[in-house]
Amino acid sequence: MPRRELRFLRRGRVISLSGFAPTTTVLDWLRLDERSTGTKEGCAEGDCGACTIVVARLRDGQLVHEPINACIALLASLDGAELITVEDLADGDTLHPVQEAMVKHHGAQCGFCTPGIVMSLFALHHAHEGEIDRARVETALAGNLCRCTGYKPIIAAALEGCARPADDVFARSASTRMAALAELDDGRSLFVGDEDRFFAAPATVDGLAELVLRYPDAQLVAGATDVGLWMTKGLRRFDRMISVQRVTELTHLETDDEEIRIGAAVSLAAAASVLGDLDDDLATMLARFGSQQIRAAGTVGGNIGNGSPIGDLAPCLIALGAILELRRGDRIRTLPLEDFFLAYRKQDREPGEFITRIIVPRPGPQDLIRVTKISKRRDEDISAMLMALRLTVDEGRIATARLAFGGMAGIPCRAPAAEDVLKGHVLADAALWRRAAAALAEDLQPLSDLRASADYRMQVAQNAVIKALAEMAGIPSHITRIVPRREVHHV
Numbered sequence: 177m178p179r180r181e182l183r184f185l186r187r188g189r190v191i192s193l194s195g196f197a198p199t200t201t202v203l204d205w206l207r208l209d210e211r212s213t214g215t216k217e218g219c220a221e222g223d224c225g226a227c228t229i230v231v232a233r234l235r236d237g238q239l240v241h242e243p244i245n246a247c248i249a250l251l252a253s254l255d256g257a258e259l260i261t262v263e264d265l266a267d268g269d270t271l272h273p274v275q276e277a278m279v280k281h282h283g284a285q286c287g288f289c290t291p292g293i294v295m296s297l298f299a300l301h302h303a304h305e306g307e308i309d310r311a312r313v314e315t316a317l318a319g320n321l322c323r324c325t326g327y328k329p330i331i332a333a334a335l336e337g338c339a340r341p342a343d344d345v346f347a348r349s350a351s352t353r354m355a356a357l358a359e360l361d362d363g364r365s366l367f368v369g370d371e372d373r374f375f376a377a378p379a380t381v382d383g384l385a386e387l388v389l390r391y392p393d394a395q396l397v398a399g400a401t402d403v404g405l406w407m408t409k410g411l412r413r414f415d416r417m418i419s420v421q422r423v424t425e426l427t428h429l430e431t432d433d434e435e436i437r438i439g440a441a442v443s444l445a446a447a448a449s450v451l452g453d454l455d456d457d458l459a460t461m462l463a464r465f466g467s468q469q470i471r472a473a474g475t476v477g478g479n480i481g482n483g484s485p486i487g488d489l490a491p492c493l494i495a496l497g498a499i500l501e502l503r504r505g506d507r508i509r510t511l512p513l514e515d516f517f518l519a520y521r522k523q524d525r526e527p528g529e530f531i532t533r534i535i536v537p538r539p540g541p542q543d544l545i546r547v548t549k550i551s552k553r554r555d556e557d558i559s560a561m562l563m564a565l566r567l568t569v570d571e572g573r574i575a576t577a578r579l580a581f582g583g584m585a586g587i588p589c590r591a592p593a594a595e596d597v598l599k600g601h602v603l604a605d606a607a608l609w610r611r612a613a614a615a616l617a618e619d620l621q622p623l624s625d626l627r628a629s630a631d632y633r634m635q636v637a638q639n640a641v642i643k644a645l646a647e648m649a650g651i652p653s654h655i656t657r658i659v660p661r662r663e664v665h666h667v
């Protein structure tokens with residue numbers, strides 16, 4: 177029997193809830209029910225970070241503190257976790273070290289962004305051992321906008337407040353908190369509500385398959401970094417929601433010499449730690465995927481499942497030759513990832529079917545990879561164009577080529593004409609690079625929209641291909657880039 181109430185840890189107590197709408201966000205609950213108004217609502221779409229909270233969980237036996245955007249996080253996603261907000265940090269009259277540093281360095285003016293910034297710094301405070309540097313602080317704060325103070329004092333506060341390993345009330349009570357979290361983890365499925373209106377979070381993949389088949393119209397959800405916006409900005413209401421996030425099998429990330437198998441519910445942050453090791457460009461792209469808050473909540477399956485033509489992972493995984501695994505009832509099938517995307521927002525997925533895994537063949541010593549993401553801002557921005565290229569090169573000749581794009585069509589797609597130009601030819605031939613770039617005009621018909629014009633997209637895609645091929649042929653990246661490869665900060 178599933179558990180009929182949501183349970184999470186708050187200020188040392190277990191909170192049990194059952195009478196809430198499936199679409200209730202953590203922010204709604206905090207501000208409207210608990211009346212903890214320290215956590216602010218700015219954009220309500222995961223961009224500004226004013227609503228940042230920290231969710232502590234046990235992951236592989238370790239206590240982790242993840243910054244999350246409360247405005248788009250579903251209340252029910254807190255099941256089995258500990259919720260920490262800005263009100264909880266001070267120890268009586270003694271401010272937390274990150275709060276103290278913010279005061280000392282004058283890190284706030286109007287103060288609206290400050291609770292979110294403090295919570296991101298609190299997560300950073302608990303995330304590292306030893307010294308942190310400016311790059312690490314910038315990564316931690318990429319999802320927090322401050323309109324009036326400016327970042328210089330905030331970064332100074334971060335460097336001071338996070339300088340030492342955590343030694344606060346939370347660190348001192350870690351073992352008690354871990355024991356409480358372990359006790360909450362009963363391994364049971366969750367079903368809150370009734371047939372007409374519910375939030376369900378099965379604990380097993382069999383349970384998920386059964387439920388999705390029984391309620392094919394229910395809204396499937398993972399980290400809700402897309403679905404949350406459909407609620408807060410699209411004003412959509414979902415009466416039935418099924419979460420994949422508690423399904424143990426879908427949270428597995430397995431690697432061996434042959435392949436990387438990524439469960440659909442693996443977070444972008446966890447996937448980044450493995451995919452980022454394959455290549456520096458992939459690591460850089462993943463470090464620029466949304467913000468730390470988005471990468472902590474968002475999942476690999478969600479990025480593919482939403483079918484967005486500008487999703488960043490799909491073109492990278494297509495270039496790597498990834499296989500998608502889907503399940504409906506007892507039937508499991510696989511297909512090359514590129515075949516999953518049929519037309520704008522239309523995927524090869526039947527009602528009652530869901531993504532279970534993404535299987536990525538591990539690149540070999542002859543494989544070269546390049547990824548270019550073009551967006552208006554470095555961090556926290558959706559791509560105007562993303563190019564991913566993988567070549568297998570044998571004695572200077574291109575044996576195989578997989579070239580994929582985001583933002584260049586209604587779906588993430590390959591560029592077969594350009595791939596054909598490359599195959600079998602000598603990589604070092606500069607004329608070949610230009611022929612491959614020109615062939616993109618046959619493959620792609622980009623649109624003009626608010627992010628970029630069609631002409632710009634085509635030009636930048638062609639330039640990215642030429643640059644990638646030039647680098648692969650041996651031109652050093654300090655000539656082709658402002659920040660050379662390998663010196664880029666990793667996730």
Ligand SMILES: Cc1cc2nc3c(=O)[nH]c(=O)nc-3n(C[C@H](O)[C@H](O)[C@H](O)COP(=O)(O)OP(=O)(O)OC[C@H]3O[C@@H](n4cnc5c(N)ncnc54)[C@H](O)[C@@H]3O)c2cc1C
Pocket residue numbers: 221222223395396397398399400401402403404405420440441444464465466467470473474475476477478479480481482486487488489529530531532556557558559
């Ligand atoms: C501020 C912000 C910044 C962002 N930046 C980026 C960015 O830089 N690059 C980028 O690509 N995206 C970005 N996104 C979009 C989003 O974060 C990603 O698409 C993310 O991977 C979605 O994962 P999720 O788990 O949150 O999906 P959800 O929102 O939970 O679900 C998204 C869709 O996938 C479906 N789905 C989820 N799991 C499965 C499954 N197992 N099987 C089938 N369908 C499933 C859901 O039904 C839904 O249709 C950003 C979003 C925000 C709010």
Ligand code: FES
Pocket residue numbers: 216217218219220221222223224225226227228245246247248
């Ligand atoms: S309110 Fe802006 S990110 Fe949540």
Ligand code: FES
Pocket residue numbers: 283284285286287288289290321322323324325
């Ligand atoms: S202090 Fe005003 S927005 Fe940051």
